Amino acid sequence: MKLSIKAALMAAVMFGTGAQAMETVVWWDFLGGGDGVRMKKLIEDFNTEHKDAIEIQATTLDWGVPFYSKVQTSAAVGEGPDMMTYHASRIPLAVSQESLTEITAEDMATMGLSADSFAPATWEAVQVNGKQYAVPFDTHPIVLYYNKDLLEKSGLIGADGLPTGLTGLENFNAALAKLKADGNEWSIAQVTADGNFAFRTVYSLLCQQDGQIGNDGDWFPGDSADKLATSIGVISDWVKAGYNPPKTDYPSTVALFTSGKVPFMINGVWEVPTMDDLNKQGKLFNWGAIEIPALFNHTCTYSDSHSFAIPNNVDKPVTPEKHAAVLEVIKWMEARSLFWATAGHIPANKAVTESAEYKAMQPQATYAPLTANGVFDPKSVLAGVASPLFDAAGNAITPAMNGELDPADAAAQMRDELNGM
Amino acid sequence: MLRNRRTEITTALILIAPFLIVYIWLFLWPTVQMIEMSFQKAPLIGKGKWTGFANYIRMFKDATFLIAVKNTAYFVLLSVVPGTVVALSIAMMVSRLKGRLQSLILAAFFLPYVLPVTVVYVIWDWMTNVQFGMMQGLITFLVGEPVNIWRTVDWFMPGVAILTIWWTNGFSILLFLAGLRNIPAELYEAAQLDGATRRQIFLRITFPLLWPITVLCLTIQLILQLKIFDQVYLFAQGGQTRATMVLVQYIFEQAFQKNNGGYSATLAVALFVIVLVFSLLQFQILRIRGQR
Numbered sequence: 001m002k003l004s005i006k007a008a009l010m011a012a013v014m015f016g017t018g019a020q021a022m023e024t025v026v027w028w029d030f031l032g033g034g035d036g037v038r039m040k041k042l043i044e045d046f047n048t049e050h051k052d053a054i055e056i057q058a059t060t061l062d063w064g065v066p067f068y069s070k071v072q073t074s075a076a077v078g079e080g081p082d083m084m085t086y087h088a089s090r091i092p093l094a095v096s097q098e099s100l101t102e103i104t105a106e107d108m109a110t111m112g113l114s115a116d117s118f119a120p121a122t123w124e125a126v127q128v129n130g131k132q133y134a135v136p137f138d139t140h141p142i143v144l145y146y147n148k149d150l151l152e153k154s155g156l157i158g159a160d161g162l163p164t165g166l167t168g169l170e171n172f173n174a175a176l177a178k179l180k181a182d183g184n185e186w187s188i189a190q191v192t193a194d195g196n197f198a199f200r201t202v203y204s205l206l207c208q209q210d211g212q213i214g215n216d217g218d219w220f221p222g223d224s225a226d227k228l229a230t231s232i233g234v235i236s237d238w239v240k241a242g243y244n245p246p247k248t249d250y251p252s253t254v255a256l257f258t259s260g261k262v263p264f265m266i267n268g269v270w271e272v273p274t275m276d277d278l279n280k281q282g283k284l285f286n287w288g289a290i291e292i293p294a295l296f297n298h299t300c301t302y303s304d305s306h307s308f309a310i311p312n313n314v315d316k317p318v319t320p321e322k323h324a325a326v327l328e329v330i331k332w333m334e335a336r337s338l339f340w341a342t343a344g345h346i347p348a349n350k351a352v353t354e355s356a357e358y359k360a361m362q363p364q365a366t367y368a369p370l371t372a373n374g375v376f377d378p379k380s381v382l383a384g385v386a387s388p389l390f391d392a393a394g395n396a397i398t399p400a401m402n403g404e405l406d407p408a409d410a411a412a413q414m415r416d417e418l419n420g421m
Numbered sequence: 422m423l424r425n426r427r428t429e430i431t432t433a434l435i436l437i438a439p440f441l442i443v444y445i446w447l448f449l450w451p452t453v454q455m456i457e458m459s460f461q462k463a464p465l466i467g468k469g470k471w472t473g474f475a476n477y478i479r480m481f482k483d484a485t486f487l488i489a490v491k492n493t494a495y496f497v498l499l500s501v502v503p504g505t506v507v508a509l510s511i512a513m514m515v516s517r518l519k520g521r522l523q524s525l526i527l528a529a530f531f532l533p534y535v536l537p538v539t540v541v542y543v544i545w546d547w548m549t550n551v552q553f554g555m556m557q558g559l560i561t562f563l564v565g566e567p568v569n570i571w572r573t574v575d576w577f578m579p580g581v582a583i584l585t586i587w588w589t590n591g592f593s594i595l596l597f598l599a600g601l602r603n604i605p606a607e608l609y610e611a612a613q614l615d616g617a618t619r620r621q622i623f624l625r626i627t628f629p630l631l632w633p634i635t636v637l638c639l640t641i642q643l644i645l646q647l648k649i650f651d652q653v654y655l656f657a658q659g660g661q662t663r664a665t666m667v668l669v670q671y672i673f674e675q676a677f678q679k680n681n682g683g684y685s686a687t688l689a690v691a692l693f694v695i696v697l698v699f700s701l702l703q704f705q706i707l708r709i710r711g712q713r
Contacts, residue, residue, distance in 0.1 A: 065677060065678055069677040072465070072466070073465070073466060076466040076467070093680070096680075097464070097466075097680060193551075193569060193571075193572050193659070193660060194658075194659030194660060195659070195660065195661075196658070196659035196660070197659055245551075245552065246551075246569075247551050247569035247572045247573075248551060248552055248569075249550070249551075249569075249659075251550075252550060252551070252552040252553065255552070255553065256552065381680075382679075386678075387678070388678060388679060391662055391663075391674075391678070394659050394660055394661065394662055395660075395661050395662060395663040395664070398572060398659075398660045398661050399661060402572070417663075421679075
């Protein structure tokens with residue numbers, strides 16, 4: 001009797017230690033869309049491959065402010081995850097709140113990665129004061145989606161099968177006029193209900209004119225505020241001319257495009273899977289996506305980067321085993337980011353984008369070179385997705401795009417609001 | 422029977438201790454900390470620096486704070502009394518029905534109340550979508566063109582008020598219905614014998630006897646609507662959040678988005694005082710009127 005109890009205890013102890021050898025990595029992300037489905041597949045594959053060694057326990061939280069509030073508050077009391085996805089643009093704020101752990105050169109070496117693995121702008125985006133706080137996983141800019149069938153009808157497809165005659169604002173607007181005249185209900189779908197979202201387009205156009213978004217105290221240096229007004233004016237002119245539907249929200253622009261009512265759409269690369277899936281079901285026309293054409297001096301597109309970060313869980317030091325497991329997860333994900341590219345995002349790891357498999361992927365390979373012309377958020381605690389900068393854009397740009405506010409006034413309002421913070 | 426006063430007090434203390442501890446720990450203590458924080462320049466989490474009344478001075482000069490107060494007041498105006506009137510009229514209509522039909526209709530009116538705000542948001546967002554929404558037909562009929570309610574500042578608060586009434590009315594209807602059932606039928610019979618008109622019956626019997634319920638409804642609604650946040654936050658996100666800002670939303674923005682723990686605590690104290698003053702005032706005024 002006693003012996004059997006002893007044996008049971010023994011077994012329990014041994015079983016216990018056996019279970020301890022397996023590391024669990026608690027993972028938080030904010031990927032709720034088509035990309036979330038693909039991330040779940042990656043996590044599943046990781047867990048299968050690392051059976052009995054490492055297990056990712058993933059939770060998907062709400063994108064934006066809710067995610068970042070939760071990370072900040074939970075890290076401060078030592079209840080954060082072991083790792084998480086993070087927007088590069090949000091890193092300066094997180095560093096000021098001390099909620100991220102530095103990624104050391106040693107860590108990078110362990111993962112077999114270095115600065116050379118990434119595009120310069122992307123690499124720069126995860127550094128604050130010379131220290132690295134995240135590992136870039138992708139860049140996700142906005143692109144110009146097009147309905148090839150409708151463009152062909154209006155003679156806007158060139159010999160190479162790509163849209164043509166879109167360079168320069170005049171040419172671009174002429175193309176929009178042609179599309180409208182050829183019987184399309186609208187010519188282009190840019191989100192006009194959310195200045196917050198439209199800011200990505202406005203910032204790209206600002207950069208195309210060599211305008212800048214500065215930093216605390218002087219947000220629009222030089223004549224950047226005038227250039228900002230010009231950028232906003234481009235969209236408000238589209239609305240005024242009836243090319244772009246007014247006050248239209250994100251889901252509606254996608255619905256207008258996928259139902260063939262509008263031949264162009266400016267949206268994030270993350271809508272690629274939506275088109276892909278519809279296409280596979282035979283419910284979509286011929287389509288493609290290209291870098292936003294140079295409407296001004298040169299091409300330039302606003303980008304952000306999904307990266308992997310390790311929270312600074314206060315009073316809860318990480319064991320070396322756990323840290324190694326986290327690095328293994330990041331290393332594995334970086335190496336498998338080709339699959340992530342099916343979500344539309346451009347893998348940050350150059351080894352992946354330079355592979356033959358990636359170059360065969362369409363439309364990804366067509367727009368991927370734009371990472372060389374990317375512009376990221378300014379390094380400020382007030383910038384980044386769902387930040388005060390984006391909110392200021394929402395307040396100023398939303399009415400301006402829809403003709404309720406003069407673009408110049410909107411630019412001044414945005415400048416004054418940010419400078420006053 | 423002889424009782425020892427001291428043991429009596431001890432027993433009482435032991436019995437209320439669980440409540441007291443939880444109340445002091447989870448309610449009073451955070452409130453004290455909030456007030457303390459409102460005098461500091463502090464991040465959301467972590468230690469702050471004492472700055473005296475700086476936050477309060479800033480608050481009274483803050484244009485956004487004034488907008489938020491104005492919007493909150495406007496919303497209360499649009500939702501509290503109209504919501505209660507709608508609830509009363511629906512309750513009176515429902516009370517005329519009998520049996521199963523009454524339960525069915527009542528359930529229909531109560532259904533929105535059980536929905537979470539996110540679901541309410543999605544339903545209304547689609548119904549009012551400027552490109553595809555079914556309500557745009559009605560809006561086009563009324564004003565001649567489709568309107569994006571949530572992106573047109575003048576339409577925003579009335580829109581939120583209407584959906585809030587639709588959403589939260591079920592509870593007030595239930596309260597009124599319970600009140601109506603408590604009015605003795607004899608009163609109505611007597612009034613009818615005396616030849617009272619329906620208008621007189623309502624004004625002299627139904628409404629006075631329902632007054633306590635009306636006071637309760639108005640007070641609950643007032644406190645609830647002063648704290649409006651979710652609907653406005655959800656419908657305004659990405660748009661002109663400044664123009665449609667309400668108080669709790671501003672507290673949230675300062676605390677969680679801008680990491681200004683101290684200032685957001687100041688705003689929270691202001692809201693606390695406003696809610697306290699208004700609910701006391703309203704309750705007093707309504708009580709005095711009721712005694713007449």
